[in-house]
Amino acid sequence: MNYSHWEHDSYFNSVDLTIIGGGIVGLNAAIAARKAQPALKVIVIEKGVVLMGASLRNAGFACFGSPSELIDDLKSRNEEQVFQLVEKRWKGLLALRNLIGDKAMEYEGLGGYELFDSENAFAESREAIAGFNKKVSSITGERETYKVTDDKIKQFGFNGFLHMIENCSEGQLNTGKMIQTLVRKAAEEGVILINGVEVKSFNEETDGVLINTSWQNFKTKHVLFTTNAYTSELLKDVVVKPARAQVLITKPIEGLRLKGAFHYDKGYYYFRNVGQRVLFGGGRNLDFEGETTTQLETTDKIQKALEKMLSEKIIPGHTYEVERRWSGIMGLGDCDKSPVIKSLSKRTHCAVRLGGMGVAIGTLVGQEAAAMVLNQF
Numbered sequence: 609m610n611y612s613h614w615e616h617d618s619y620f621n622s623v624d625l626t627i628i629g630g631g632i633v634g635l636n637a638a639i640a641a642r643k644a645q646p647a648l649k650v651i652v653i654e655k656g657v658v659l660m661g662a663s664l665r666n667a668g669f670a671c672f673g674s675p676s677e678l679i680d681d682l683k684s685r686n687e688e689q690v691f692q693l694v695e696k697r698w699k700g701l702l703a704l705r706n707l708i709g710d711k712a713m714e715y716e717g718l719g720g721y722e723l724f725d726s727e728n729a730f731a732e733s734r735e736a737i738a739g740f741n742k743k744v745s746s747i748t749g750e751r752e753t754y755k756v757t758d759d760k761i762k763q764f765g766f767n768g769f770l771h772m773i774e775n776c777s778e779g780q781l782n783t784g785k786m787i788q789t790l791v792r793k794a795a796e797e798g799v800i801l802i803n804g805v806e807v808k809s810f811n812e813e814t815d816g817v818l819i820n821t822s823w824q825n826f827k828t829k830h831v832l833f834t835t836n837a838y839t840s841e842l843l844k845d846v847v848v849k850p851a852r853a854q855v856l857i858t859k860p861i862e863g864l865r866l867k868g869a870f871h872y873d874k875g876y877y878y879f880r881n882v883g884q885r886v887l888f889g890g891g892r893n894l895d896f897e898g899e900t901t902t903q904l905e906t907t908d909k910i911q912k913a914l915e916k917m918l919s920e921k922i923i924p925g926h927t928y929e930v931e932r933r934w935s936g937i938m939g940l941g942d943c944d945k946s947p948v949i950k951s952l953s954k955r956t957h958c959a960v961r962l963g964g965m966g967v968a969i970g971t972l973v974g975q976e977a978a979a980m981v982l983n984q985f
């Protein structure tokens with residue numbers, strides 16, 4: 609099939625910037641690029657019919673660091689690096705809320721919580737709270753961001769947890785509404801959005817980059833990869849390890865008492881309410897090797913473990929039905945948690961490796977990447 613004159617002229621001729629990957633980073637980069645330079649022709653190519661990436665498969669936690677996560681991070685990175693990332697997550701969430709609006713993505717500031725079922729694990733976090741509160745007060749503006757709220761364990765109806773630490777500045781959002789609004793905003797800015805087309809390879813030439821797709825080939829002046837977990841399929845020199853995360857959601861549960869976003873076991877398990885439903889994910893630590901994959905499947909081993917914990921600890925005494933199970937793929941670094949935002953050549957750039965915090969930092973990462981690319985025009 610040949611391009612029509614109109615397709616060629618309006619869509620694929622003289623493309624300034626092609627963004628590969630239509631997740632939170634790609635969409636934000638596209639919006640920021642067009643806002644900065646409205647005359648640029650910007651195309652986003654996404655292989656999913658809607659979006660295959662983690663941006664439409666996540667848990668919708670708007671969080672920036674639980675105590676045990678920070679303690680863990682401080683073992684491999686210095687204080688400045690750890691709290692710089694906390695600040696980036698906080699500012700990223702503010703930027704997302706500013707762009708989308710709380711109402712449009714049903715943002716709820718219900719708080720984030722970390723649960724403990726061992727005295728040892730809790731003791732370390734409790735000791736660290738005062739120092740963390742000092743550190744983050746200049747970020748959140750709260751004197752006491754973290755506090756022990758054991759009394760709420762009963763109130764939420766949990767069983768088998770001994771302690772709980774609340775983060776009053778965290779919240780949750782509707783992931784589907786967030787992406788829908790981002791897509792709408794990108795279209796309003798004049799970004800050309802192409803779904804269901806996979807980029808197979810690319811070739812940098814003197815006057816631009818040839819993009820080979822599962823549909824048609826075309827030339828672009830610059831290309832930005834926002835392919836996250838799938839990056840190594842196209843960019844051999846950028847190491848991003850795929851890490852699958854499995855989730856389930858229940859049907860609405862009458863009398864559900866928990867409200868907010870909860871972490872447990874260093875963040876390997878996480879759950880929240882979605883109205884009267886419970887969304888529960890995690891268990892990657894039960895099979896690290898098997899979960900190092902880009903296959904969008906679920907496994908009995910992990911789903912059964914999630915259901916067991918749900919029945920015994922999270923909603924004991926409730927009968928429930930699982931309405932849906934799914935998985936999404938995160939992109940991780942070996943030990944470094946920071947995203948990779950860099951130019952690989954004069955015309956080829958990437959903004960990838962968002963780990964488990966892309967909802968929080970994705971907006972800033974996209975905006976930063978757009979500024980980096982526009983600097984080279």
Ligand SMILES: Cc1cc2nc3c(=O)[nH]c(=O)nc-3n(C[C@H](O)[C@H](O)[C@H](O)COP(=O)(O)OP(=O)(O)OC[C@H]3O[C@@H](n4cnc5c(N)ncnc54)[C@H](O)[C@@H]3O)c2cc1C
Binds near residue numbers: 936963969
């Ligand atoms: C189950 C789960 C729960 C999570 N929960 C949270 C949470 O509560 N809070 C939080 O902050 N973060 C969470 N995350 C992490 C967050 O979702 C990600 O960090 C974020 O969505 C990454 O965004 P992205 O735009 O970089 O990548 P993605 O959203 O993965 O987008 C990359 C896109 O590139 C496309 N693509 C790849 N290769 C090609 C190609 N060759 N051609 C065309 N298109 C291509 C893919 O189809 C994909 O849609 C979670 C992740 C998972 C999986």
